[in-house]
Structures are given as C-alpha cells and as structure tokens.
Amino acid sequence: MTRLSGPVAVLGLGTMGSGLATRLLDQGVQVRVWNRTAERTGPLARAGAFAAAHPADAVEGTSAAICTVADGEALGAVLRGPDGILTGGPYPGALVCASTVAPEEVVSLAGNMQSVLDVGMLGNREHARTGELRLFVGGEKRVFTAGRPLLDLLGKEVVHLGELGSGMRMKLLLNLLMGIEVQALAEAVELAAATGLDRKLVLSTIAGSGFASPVMSFKSKRLAAGRFDKPDFRLRLMAKDLMLAADQAAEAGLRLPLAAAAAETHIRATEQGFGDEDCVAVAHALTPNPGSHT
Template sequence: MSGRGGAAVLGTGAMGSGIAVRLAEAGRAVRTWNRTAGRADVGHPGAEPCETPEKALAGADHVLLVLSDDRALREVVGVVAGAVAEADRPPLVLALGTVASATVRDLATRVPLLDVGMLGNPMHARTGDLRLYVGGDADRVEAARPLLDDLGKDVRHVGPLGAGMDLKLALNLLMGLEMQALAEVAALAGRLGLDRRSVLEIVGGSGFASPVMRFKGTRMAAGRYGDPDFRLALMTKDLGLAAAAADAAGPALPMTGAALRSHEAACADGWGDHDCAAIAAALDGGGPGDH
C-alpha cells in the first residue's frame, strides 16, 4: 500500500463504509473486506474491495475492525491474528464497534490493539466529524493519532485498554434511556388525547431536550424509522452490555433494566432493523406490519 499509510477496513456496514471513504479521501490507500461476500465495495475508487481479509491486510499500517458485536469481533480477530503476527511490520489494530471492554482486553493478547469508542453517525464518519475516545497504551495511541485525526474532530485518550469501550457504552446507555423516555412521553400524550406530533415538537424546542432527542424526535413525529442511523437491535445490544457491566461492577441500574426489557420486546415484535427511534412505535404494540 502507498499514500499516507495504508489502512484495511474490515466491516463495511454503514459506519465502516463511511470510515473507508473518509480515509480514501484523506489520501490513504484503503482496502476493504466484509464477512458478507459482495459487500466490501464502498463505492469509492480509492477504496479497493477484497475477497479475503488477508488481501485487505497486505501492507496495511492500520487495521480498523468496524464490527457490530463481541461475537463478530472475536470471529474476525481469529481470522486476521495469524496474518498480523506474520507481517514484517505488524499493523496496529483498532476495534471501533461497541463491545464489552473485557472482550477487547482478551483479544489484545492476540493482536496489538486499541479500542476506540465512536460517537457519531455514518455521515459524521464520511466527513471526519466523529468523536473518538481511545483506550490503550499511550505510545500506540500517539502512533495512531494521525489516522484518528483524519476520522474525528475530537480525539481523546481516555485511559487503558477497554476505557474507550466503557465510555462509549456509558454514552450509549444515556442515549437509550433518552429514547425510552421520549417514546413514553409520546405514548402518554397520545393516550391522553394530545397530538403526539405537537408534543414531540414542544419537547424538542424545550430545555428538557438534548440534541439527540431533538433529532430523534423528528423521526418519532414523522413515524420515519427506515434507513436507520442506529438500529434498534444495536441499541438493545448495548443496553444489554450496560446491564451486564452493572451486574459485574455492583451498582443497581433500575432504569437500564426496564429500558432493556422494553427494547427486547420491540425486537421480538420485528423492530430490530429499524432506527432506534422506533421504540416509540413499538410501545403502541405490534410490529412494523401493523403500522
């Protein structure tokens, strides 16, 4: 690979595709691979789709694992660990999907790893406006900083390995609780005979709302849950990780448990692949086919 340092992006879903395009536009040589055959092409001439992870890794200085859950991360690290170990100059591996910090620490025994908690959506990934919270060895963080600066407007080293995931999990927990609260406000308003759209607009313009509540409130008001920014299934996964972390660490998080049960029920009703704002529709009962 040539350019400003080669990067292999393994996992080309919504976020991974945006990251690959951004790195290519920043002048880096990019190769991509996805576990699902035929999905590695991100539609940019500077990002070369590969049929195997080994081809994507060849000559890469950085390997970005943009994967949705712990199982996927373990699977892909298992595939690439041998190739990384045999490289003349082993690349630095960055885990960017939200997983348990214990998983990251375990996998760091197999590959040189940093964990990067990402805050933002696919458009932020394409424009380099992510917020990136990095856990790991300080020297490795500094080695990765030029690439991270290409991707993020705010890059922070937040602690040892696992700290990036722990912070991202805490932030996603807050978002999940905000979505649950906003959905319940809409549900109560509707059952009291108020106009739900007007109530959501009023909440969005009030001092009670965060920016994400204003943004997601427009989806709830319009009933627009397709083309998700962040799937409800992933929010459910992160609420489950938060609940498990709380069980292990000790604090009781009753709101987390309640939101998790509500999200699990929504996934069971078929809302998992819709935007996480669909928790509002799920509270009305039934699945997408009933709305």
C-alpha cells in the same frame, strides 16, 4: 493533510465503517475494505478502495486496520476465524477495534498483541464521512501516540482514556444515555397520543424545549414521520449495548433501574421483529399494536 505510513484496512461496512472508509479515501489514503456481505464493498471499490475477499486479504500491506463489525462474535471471527487477521500470526500494524463490545472482550481478543486500541465513536454516519466524530480511546500510551495521525483524520476530538477497554467503557456509557433518552421520548409521545394530544405537535414542542438533547431533537423527526427505515443506529445493536452496560453494572455491584428497564424494552422490540429498524423504533414495544406509529 496528515500523512500516514501506509494503506488502511476497514473491516465491516455498516453505517460507520462505510463512513470511515469514505473519509479516508477523501483524504487521499489508500484503503482496503472487507465486509461479510460482499456487495457492500461495491460503492467504495468504485471510489478507489480495494475490495478484499477476506479479512487477512484486507490487511495485507496495511499500516492500520479498523474493525467496525456489529458485535463480539463478529469481531472474534474477523480476528481469529478462518482467514482472520491474526490466523497467520501477529498483525504488524495498529489494530483499531471500533466495534462496540464488552471491554473485557477487547482485551481477551487482543491477546498478546502489543499495538491494539479500542475506540468508542460518538457521532453518526455524516460525522464519520466528514471527520467530525469524537473518539474515546483505550490502549497503551505509546500505541495511542503512534495511532494519533490516523485518529486525527477521523475525529474532531480524540481523547485517550487509559488502558485497553477504556474506549468501550465510555461508549457503553454514552449508548446507555442515548437508549434511555430515546425511550423516554417515545414514552412521552405514546402517552400524549393515548390521552388525546396531537403527536406531531407534542414532538415539535419537545424538540424546541429545554428538555430536549440534540439526540431527542434529531429522533423526534423520525417519530413525527413514522419512518424507522435507513437506520442511523439499529435497534438490535442498541439492545445489545444496553445489555453490555447492564452486565458492566452487575459486575461492579451497581443497581441501575433505568438501564435495566431500557434494555428490557429494547429487547422486546427486537423480538417483535424491529431489530433492523432505527433505534427509535423502540416505540413499537410501548403499544398493544406494534407498528402503529404514524
């Protein structure tokens, strides 16, 4: 078992944060957790984690802090807001930003901190719980080397990409692909239903074909059941990430028509009230009567 130099804080207990905290506890690591909605800390506290009242409390005495909050605004509040990690001065441990935000935002929020890594995580909640994530990391090489024992506990593959912000760039590329794939699947199924084909037969055919990625095969089960609750990845977060990818393309002078179309559709579905459902609920934005996908 890999030994760490001290307790680890996990800030943000959504799908991935809860999984990461569970994984660390299972590996015998002392864990301190914080979440904006305090009741989410309950199951982890019962499993042995210390539930902190605020971010600064969560990182007290820790060797590393993992931030897995929803967006840049939340990350800024955790780092520099009232009772934030950095409000009392520099954090002496390794700060791991695993929230998906703009690469430039990671650099800006890190400021003059020396021990910061940004990590793009590839995988789902079960991968997080079992240490089967693939982790793509940005930051100084010496910081990456020092943080490697922690990262090895969390992922089956750990790749250092380069300077701070590189992890987020890779994560946005991966989510761009997933957003387009899932929307393409939803569009194909809606066309099938509109032209008289059986929705579930079409989905099983796609899932078993050479056209289907593992993501398509997985999401086809949700579409077949018409169940978008208990999300693996929330629609509104996919919309946010697609917009971030579109912004990156614009800054680079690129025109990405598929990315732009996917971002627009995801935003429309979010505005229709489906933002907290699984990202496959983008299908709601494809029909004149949102909600009819059973």
